[in-house]
Amino acid sequence: KNQVEQSPQSLIILEGKNCTLQCNYTVSPFSNLRWYKQDTGRGPVSLTIMTFSENTKSNGRYTATLDADTKQSSLHITASQLSDSASYICVVSAEYGNKLVFGAGTILRVKS
Amino acid sequence: DGGITQSPKYLFRKEGQNVTLSCEQNLNHDAMYWYRQDPGQGLRLIYYSQIVNDFQKGDIAEGYSVSREKKESFPLTVTSAQKNPTAFYLCASIDQITRTYRPGNTIYFGEGSWLTVV
Numbered sequence: 001k002n003q004v005e006q007s008p009q010s011l012i013i014l015e016g017k018n019c020t021l022q023c024n025y026t027v028s029p030f031s032n033l034r035w036y037k038q039d040t041g042r043g044p045v046s047l048t049i050m051t052f053s054e055n056t057k058s059n060g061r062y063t064a065t066l067d068a069d070t071k072q073s074s075l076h077i078t079a080s081q082l083s084d085s086a087s088y089i090c091v092v093s094a095e096y097g098n099k100l101v102f103g104a105g106t107i108l109r110v111k112s
Numbered sequence: 113d114g115g116i117t118q119s120p121k122y123l124f125r126k127e128g129q130n131v132t133l134s135c136e137q138n139l140n141h142d143a144m145y146w147y148r149q150d151p152g153q154g155l156r157l158i159y160y161s162q163i164v165n166d167f168q169k170g171d172i173a174e175g176y177s178v179s180r181e182k183k184e185s186f187p188l189t190v191t192s193a194q195k196n197p198t199a200f201y202l203c204a205s206i207d208q209i210t211r212t213y214r215p216g217n218t219i220y221f222g223e224g225s226w227l228t229v230v
Contacts, residue, residue, distance in 0.1 A: 006154075034219070043202060043221030089154065091219070100145065100206075100219065104154030 002027040004092050004103035012109045017080055021106045023073040023090030035064050035075045036089040038105070044089055047075070080110045114139045118203050118222030124230045125190065125197060133188045133225045135203035141220070142207060144186035148172060149200040149224075158201075161186055190227060201225045 004025045013019050025033070032051045036044035048057045048064040050073070056065045061084075063076045077084055090103040116137040125131045135144065143162045147155040157170030161180040175194025180186055186205075190197045203222040 041200060041224060041226065043223050046218065049218075100157075100204075102147070102155040102157070107152065
């Protein structure tokens with residue numbers, strides 16, 4: 001069964017600190033992996049998208065890594081800001097899949 | 113500008129009523145999706161459609177129905193059979209589900225609809 005598991009479920013950090021969110025998947029055959037940021041009650045906003053040949057991709061203070069062998073991805077947030085408080089969702093699509101498989105998300109709260 | 117539009121933003125349903133959420137896109141996308149999100153939870157797939165006049169059940173299709181009579185429209189009906197419909201509903205679209213390897217396409221999301229049972 002295609003699954004995407006994210007950890008931790010929730011996280012609280014102080015402003016200015018770094019954090020790393022994890023995404024493990026069992027989707028096969030793999031096509032690409034995306035990270036999204038979702039503010040409460042809004043549609044998700046794309047942060048990064050990676051194919052199996054890409055190990056790392058950055059978007060400002062966000063850096064995503066992908067290990068296609070171990071089927072793991074991480075999202076690293078540097079120098080966190082209060083506006084980073086949101087849910088971060090990992091989405092994996094299969095090469096022959098008809099469905100995008102969403103993780104449950106990690107809820108990040110940045111405190112001042 | 114191209115995009116995906118959901119309406120209404122807020123909707124209230126009485127017990128036993130059917131309600132329909134609208135999702136329209138002018139991106140010429142083939143595939144459209146409906147997801148449900150409960151507070152503090154992730155997105156769960158209700159239905160998806162890859163082509164006009166065809167759609168498939170997702171993980172939580174019971175109590176919901178859809179239609180895809182036009183490429184740009186994918187309305188979701190929450191029927192009275194859905195016993196716990198209060199949630200946030202998201203519509204999404206993507207231009208094509210690839211069957212051969214190539215870099216992924218952009219997923220477009222609507223702004224979502226809040227449905228509350230009163």
